[in-house]
Every structure is written in C-alpha cells, then in structure tokens.
Amino acid sequence: MRLPCAAARTASAAVLASLVMVAACAASADEELRVGGAVVQLDFDRRAFGGGEGTILEWVRRSADIVSRYYGRFPTTRATIRLVPQSGAGVHGGKTFANPDPYIRVQLGREVTAEQLLEDWVLVHEMTHLALPDTGDAHAWLSEGLATYVEGIARVQAGNRSEADMWAEELRSMPRGLPEPGDRGLDHTHTWGRTYWGGAVFCLLADVDIRRRTQLRFGLQHALRAILRESGGLATDWPIERVLRTGDAAVGTQSLEDLYTQMKDTPVTPDLMALWRELGVVPEGGSVRLVDDAPLAPVRRAIMRGS
Numbered sequence: 001m002r003l004p005c006a007a008a009r010t011a012s013a014a015v016l017a018s019l020v021m022v023a024a025c026a027a028s029a030d031e032e033l034r035v036g037g038a039v040v041q042l043d044f045d046r047r048a049f050g051g052g053e054g055t056i057l058e059w060v061r062r063s064a065d066i067v068s069r070y071y072g073r074f075p076t077t078r079a080t081i082r083l084v085p086q087s088g089a090g091v092h093g094g095k096t097f098a099n100p101d102p103y104i105r106v107q108l109g110r111e112v113t114a115e116q117l118l119e120d121w122v123l124v125h126e127m128t129h130l131a132l133p134d135t136g137d138a139h140a141w142l143s144e145g146l147a148t149y150v151e152g153i154a155r156v157q158a159g160n161r162s163e164a165d166m167w168a169e170e171l172r173s174m175p176r177g178l179p180e181p182g183d184r185g186l187d188h189t190h191t192w193g194r195t196y197w198g199g200a201v202f203c204l205l206a207d208v209d210i211r212r213r214t215q216l217r218f219g220l221q222h223a224l225r226a227i228l229r230e231s232g233g234l235a236t237d238w239p240i241e242r243v244l245r246t247g248d249a250a251v252g253t254q255s256l257e258d259l260y261t262q263m264k265d266t267p268v269t270p271d272l273m274a275l276w277r278e279l280g281v282v283p284e285g286g287s288v289r290l291v292d293d294a295p296l297a298p299v300r301r302a303i304m305r306g307s
C-alpha cells in the first residue's frame, strides 16, 4: 500500500524541533554524492542500519540516478537527504521540502534489507516532488499524482522495475483514483485515493493524449522537463494554470489544459480498462500480459522508451 506523504515548502516548528534533535546526535555523518549534475548530501547515522553504509549509499545514488534520467538531470543542483532510523524493516515514508534549501527526510527501518532498498519507490517519489512548482494545497493531486505516476515510468526506464510490474500496479491501484458518489472534481475532493491515484489517472490520460496528438514525438516527460527547466521546481510558487500552460507549450498541445478544464470541478470516470486494452496491457492472473499489436501499443512503447 502506498503511504501518504506530502511535499511542503517550509518545515513546521515541530519538524524543525525534531531536526535539531537529529542534528545533535554525534554519531550522524555526512556523505556527498554527485549524481545527475547535483551534489546530494546524505545525513545519517552510519551505525543505525543493519544492511550497512554501502547499501544505503547505493540506494540513494540509484534513486537519484533514476529521477535524473527521467528529467534529464537531477531536479535541483543541491539537496540534503536525512535518514531517520525507526524500528523494523523497510522504507517507512518520506517528506520533501524546498525552503530554505531542497531537503528530503526519509524514515527508514533499522533492519531494512538490500532487497527492500532495491525495490523502494519512496525515495524516487520524494525526489520527483522537487521537480514541480508549488501550486498550493488545492492542487496536491497534481504533485502527488505526478510523483506516483512518474515513479513507475522512471524506474522502468532505468531498468529498476519491469514494465509488466508497473502496469500491474496501475491496474490494481489506479481504480482507487476514480470518483466516488459526492465527488466534486480533483480540485475539490481531497481524499487519499483521489489525491494520489486520481492525480495519476490525470497523468496517464495526459501522457497518452500528448503522444497521440504529436504522433508519438512528445509525451508528458517532455512537458515535465520543460516545467522544471522554466520554473526551477518546488522552490517556486506558480499557479497551476501556468504549470500546465508551460507543459503544453513545450509539446505543442493543449492536452494538460484541456484535461484540467474537464476534471478540476467535475467527476470524470474514464474507462481505464478499455484504455489499458488499447495500450496492449491485458490482465492475466495477478499480473498483466503486454500485447504488441494493440491499437495504442506504439503509444505505450513510446511512453516507456521516453525521450
């Protein structure tokens, strides 16, 4: 299950207090990684995690590399990542801040294994938040939806996840993003399902529409690269209309703006199963089978191949 997380531009007083406590721990150490044109400073207690320091460094470098490949570079030139040890195994969740400096905090189990880190989505998701301007709380669905959608595609493009696994998760989870009775559109329905997976539905529809309108030449990935390049990412406040207009202008379509007009104030229920079948994604047992002669299979291949 996908854990809630949030991108925020400023840390709350409670968060700052906890950071002071972490900073006071004498065992913590800094490591600097250079990846995707950025210097990523990693702040963690070398003795806290059973898997060892090298495994942790490899995980952070791999995650930063996945995001850098998707965007063409790491979203910021500098970032600090602080690992907060917790009991148990696994990656427990994260939060991303942009001010005063790019900063990601991740709660990590002391018994986390190399395999869990290899399959982790949390750090890729958090790093993706750095690439989008802050559009305000009403549009958290865009920030969380993009991070949810991009994480899957970016990991497949980097060879960190199989394409079938990514689509299988979409088939399982994306229906949670569809409107329920009483829904008032993405801008006014702030449930977990609509925020994370409803936003991801918007991204999938946009990606397919851009590829179709541009005869496969461009996709959402090109639009997001342009939005990052022109805005500088999460440290910038932009109205959502400017974000979408900038993305559309970069690929020569109105896909993002048109979808937003349709979905912001009105519950829209696309036939996802029909769309996946057209893309050549067919459910089979608990997974999927990819069909290469489906009508929109070229669109799927272009999305997965990327820029």
Ligand SMILES: [Zn+2]
Pocket: 004, 005, 006, 007, 125, 126, 129, 143, 144, 147
């Ligand atoms: Zn998030």
